[in-house]
Amino acid sequence: MTTPLLELVDVHATADGNEILKGLSLRIFEGEVHAIMGPNGAGKSTLANVIMGHPGYQITAGEIYLRGQALSAWSPDERARQGIFLAFQYPESISGVSVIQFLRQAIAARKNFEELSVLEVRLDLMEWMDRLGMDPAFAERHLNDGFSGGERKRNEVLQMALLDPEVAVLDETDSGLDIDALRVVARGVRTVREARPHMGTIVVTHYVKLLEELVPDHVHVLVDGRIVQSGGVELATVIETSGYDAFRTVPA
Numbered sequence: 001m002t003t004p005l006l007e008l009v010d011v012h013a014t015a016d017g018n019e020i021l022k023g024l025s026l027r028i029f030e031g032e033v034h035a036i037m038g039p040n041g042a043g044k045s046t047l048a049n050v051i052m053g054h055p056g057y058q059i060t061a062g063e064i065y066l067r068g069q070a071l072s073a074w075s076p077d078e079r080a081r082q083g084i085f086l087a088f089q090y091p092e093s094i095s096g097v098s099v100i101q102f103l104r105q106a107i108a109a110r111k112n113f114e115e116l117s118v119l120e121v122r123l124d125l126m127e128w129m130d131r132l133g134m135d136p137a138f139a140e141r142h143l144n145d146g147f148s149g150g151e152r153k154r155n156e157v158l159q160m161a162l163l164d165p166e167v168a169v170l171d172e173t174d175s176g177l178d179i180d181a182l183r184v185v186a187r188g189v190r191t192v193r194e195a196r197p198h199m200g201t202i203v204v205t206h207y208v209k210l211l212e213e214l215v216p217d218h219v220h221v222l223v224d225g226r227i228v229q230s231g232g233v234e235l236a237t238v239i240e241t242s243g244y245d246a247f248r249t250v251p252a
């Protein structure tokens with residue numbers, strides 16, 4: 001049997017001493033898109049943060065593996081170098097840093113290059129901006145400074161494309177995303193996947209609309225720190241019509 005790209009085995013995780021993930025298992029193979037859905041406070045963002053190694057969360061039992069290698073000893077930087085990408089990593093505006101300057105540093109860190117040719121980055125960047133339908137002037141703007149919701153999304157998808165991750169984790173926060181911004185994410189992820197078919201993707205979302213565009217291979221329902229049901233896109237449709245109540249009663 002092939003080794004999963006990313007595997008979580010019975011992961012228990014705490015923040016501030018509270019157990020949030022209570023035995024979560026998940027296997028993602030190359031090229032797959034997995035959607036994680038669940039009510040507010042279920043632990044979706046915790047899952048994303050734990051995969052990235054956020055220091056505010058402690059894994060108390062279980063393990064996460066990237067291509068069979070245990071992640072727990074790796075810092076977030078090391079995880080990024082090994083190809084784990086978490087969107088919303090840098091949501092703050094950074095004044096004085098342009099999109100291209102930021103990307104050059106991020107790519108250098110990921111690819112372990114001492115120095116990266118400015119020209120090389122610029123060519124790659126221009127090519128991706130073109131594919132993603134972005135205005136070239138965007139590269140010179142200051143990072144997240146006055147970006148609209150759609151521009152922030154495009155910027156994230158652009159980061160994802162240029163960083164060439166093994167596993168991309170997209171945590172779509174629960175508010176503030178209009179339908180256009182969702183389409184930007186869905187189309188962007190589709191475009192990146194076409195170029196990098198091996199990439200595994202985890203999309204955390206409330207939005208069935210996003211899943212209609214993205215068409216995940218698997219949908220998982222996360223309730224109270226556990227995956228209570230897994231299935232196909234039809235699960236998203238059930239959630240859209242009936243909410244999460246039916247899943248809360250499923251015994252763990």
Ligand code: ADP
Pocket residue numbers: 015016018020038039040041042043044045046047056
């Ligand atoms: P979701 O993304 O599914 O809405 P979260 O993972 O953000 O849920 O949070 C799950 C639960 O864990 C919530 O009850 C939240 O208050 C709690 N939690 C999340 N992060 C922390 C933290 N750093 N410290 C304490 N409690 C936290």
Ligand code: MG
Pocket residue numbers: 044045046173174
């Ligand atoms: Mg969340």
